[in-house]
Amino acid sequence: RAQWNAPFVGLRGARALNKKFQVFAEGDFLFAIQYNAHAYWNLKNLSFKQDSNRYKGYGYIGILGADYQLLKNLTLKTELQFSHFEAKGGINKSSSVGVPFRKAILTSYEARLGLNYAF
Numbered sequence: 001r002a003q004w005n006a007p008f009v010g011l012r013g014a015r016a017l018n019k020k021f022q023v024f025a026e027g028d029f030l031f032a033i034q035y036n037a038h039a040y041w042n043l044k045n046l047s048f049k050q051d052s053n054r055y056k057g058y059g060y061i062g063i064l065g066a067d068y069q070l071l072k073n074l075t076l077k078t079e080l081q082f083s084h085f086e087a088k089g090g091i092n093k094s095s096s097v098g099v100p101f102r103k104a105i106l107t108s109y110e111a112r113l114g115l116n117y118a119f
Contacts, residue, residue, distance in 0.1 A: 033057025035087035052090035059085035
């Protein structure tokens, strides 16, 4: 189980190609990422907990997508997202003495398709 916490800043731009179709892009930069994890590794009967220093983490998220208006309040939306998070300078608490760990990295790719209804 891992938890990533961070504030972020970002930009979003959209362009309507006609009355029903629009494309958009979004970029977010995450700073001061804090990473907390707890796991159990059954090969060595180990349970460990890791915490990172908040000031040594960063990340970014990029999204490309398109909207198509099907009806007045109904839109079909598709998005592609790339994310990369990195946390450094933490402690592995698997033993009674805290041992430093180098870094934790999470990289993900997502594709989403959805219907949005505006009330």
